[in-house]
Amino acid sequence: MNLHALRLFHIIAVTGSVTRASHVLNISQPAITAQIKKFEKELGMTLLTSRGRGIALTAEGEEFARYAERLFAVEQQMEQYVRDYNDGGRGSVRLAATYLPAHFLLPGWIARFKKQHEQVEMMITTTNSSEAMVQLLQVEVDAAIYGGVPESHLDSVQSEELFQDELWFVVAPGHRFANQQVTLAEMMKEPFVMREKGSSTRERLLSLCRTYSVPAPSISLQFNGLNEAIKAVMAGYGANFVSSLVVREQVRRGELCRVNVEGIQLLNSIAVCTRTGEPLPPPTRRFIELIRQYPYVHQ
Template sequence: MNLHALRLFHEIALTGSVTRASETLKISQPAITAQVKKLEKELGLVLLKPQGRGVALTDAGETAALLAKRLFAVEQQIEQYARDYASGLNGRIRVAATYLPAHFLMPAWIAMFKRQYEQVEMNIITTNSSEALGKLQQGEADLAIYGGLPEDNPDTIGTEHLFRDELWFVVAPGHRYANRTVKLEDMMREPFVMREEGSSTRARLLSLCRTYNAPSPRIALQFNGLHEAIRAVIAGYGANFVSSLAVREHVERGELCRVNVKDVHLENTIAIWTRKNEPLSAAAQHFIDTIRKSPRLPT
């Protein structure tokens, strides 16, 4: 079908005359009339009929005009969607995030972003660092948010470091080491409440003991979730080695206390991974800009 001719017919139906359609479109009346006649021949329908000095829609023309109106309304919707997508007001963002940022940073970042870009769909996958990297490399994620030890990534991956997150030893307020400075070997004599094997923080603690030639921690209780491990320490049992992001509010409320371990200062890196030499969508770039401006970033 000749969509140009259909558009001319649509304008006649909207304005009610060939003359006004000609003025609106800045196309001569004979040219419009010739195009509409070709359209009628193509469709095998009579769309217009003479009426006084002008024209009117036939019954077939009435129906065709209604369908044309729907068609060009959809066209306008597509054009608007394309403009919104290009400006970042619409679209979809797929984020692969490791446990730490997914649970303690992403909710606030997403809330800030959605207040301004409500129509953008967001899919968040919480996974470990290797799977997050794999999803990014395979195009299954548009960006990844990582928390942990700095990693050497392939040359195809770009890394933007956001900030460093301290790792803290924490105990209940009534613990004998609460708010004290102790040696690492003394701290390792305490029962620890930790996440399951495979936890990156647990691995950091074991590595720390090997580095300083200290006894391995006595992990007396373990949970599959970090929240449960923290609650057990708050309840008064054992110690935990944990991201400051996960327990800062508990410490500020006095539910937990830090233990300063002499000569030990460990940090996680919070970073954004993207694919190099591949432009982000406008929506994804807006999300990264939101993260950069987030007041939750430690100073």
Template sequence: MNLHALKLFYIVTEMGSITMAAKELRISQPAVSSQLKKFEKELGLSLFKQEGRGISLTEFGIELAEKARNLFALEQQIELFVEDYRLARRGKLRIAATYLPANFLIPHWAASFKKENEDVELLITTTNSKGAFDRLQQYKADIAVFGGDMPGSHPTTIDAEELYEDELWFVVSPEHKYANQIVSLHQIIQEPFIMREKGSSTRERLFSLCQTYNVQPPMVSLQFNGLHEAIRSVMAGYGANFVSSIVVREYVERGLLARVFVNDIHLTNKIAICVRKTERQSELVKKFIDICKRETLSN
């Protein structure tokens, strides 16, 4: 297969038009069109179909574009690997992380890493667990950091190393009747809850807990897309929240929030760092993981 023509086709699909691709490549539009026609002839299959004034991909073209995206992402990964190996302290490190570590752990880890590796570019993407695993598998990330109920069904192509366990706490305002009290799950669930949107891993853990103990799930009276907004509403004196101790420990220590201790309930989040299995880790990946472990042990 003509890889040059495949890359040309890939750039056209990424840019969304032959005209934009021609500008990106700094060649004429007719030249791009001509090479694409030659590529189709070589393949013996159509890549595009006419739709009104524009063009769109055939079913084969869609699948080929996806495979080309993975191929050229891997090509870029190989180029970065060579550059990293040659220069050791230079390069780019791409991290995909779920909400909890992205907001409450990685900023500190990244700062420590940058102090020792000033010339390394860190690119951090916040996504959900599936997105983090997908980015790692598709070579769009070098490391994935996961915080939550570690799924036993995570991809077999990924190695996940647990860094530590983070407790999940019920919290309320210090003036709340259950502040610093020991209560039953049934009692705390009767309170109105302020939580993140549906799909939040902690919210799902709470509802799963209720199902396990055959307790009616709580009424979510206020729902926010951001965790900080939900916490501040609880601090203002309304409702309860079920949340990672990483998020609220400082507020509890300062007396701005109070824990509610629920009989026989002790849930944790797993904080894990993930890499692709059977692949030699670059020096940059090793350095970042070492710093994550060091910072975790020091806390």
């Protein structure tokens, strides 16, 4: 079917005359009339008939016009969808996030983003740092929000740091090291409660021991969730090495206490990682633009 001729017919049906259609389309009346005649011949159907000095739709033309109206209404919806998508207002955002940003940063970012882009679907996978990078490189997600030490992935991953937070050693208030200053060697003799292998903070702790030639601590309890590990320490067992974002409120309330380890002051990088050289889908690009504007600010 000749869609150009169908569009001409649709404009005639909407405006009610060839003259008005000619003005709308900026096409001469004879040219429009000739194309409609050719279109009717192709269809084997008379769409327009003369009425006085003007034209009218035949019964078949009226029914055909209803189909044309639906078709071009869908076309307008499609065009609007494309505009919204390119503006970041439609589509989906696929993210992998490590525990820290997933639980302490993403909820606020997503709430702010959804107020502006309600139709965008958010798909978030919370995982450890190693798996987040795997999902990014295997194109399972469009971006990874990462909390930890930036990893080297040759040229395949582009990392943009949003801000940094401190890493703290924490124990229960009744622990003998609570609010005390100790050496790293003394601290590493304590049993630790940590997340599973692959956790960036756990790997950071082990790297710290290697750097200072101190024996690695015993990981006496291991949890897949950081919240469970923190609660075990609050209950009075062992120590934890953790982002200040996670435990700042518990320390303020006196439910946990910091341990000051001599000569150790480490920072944790909060970063957004994308695949190098690949354009982001517009909704994901808009989301990253938003989190650049509203990074976490320490209180």
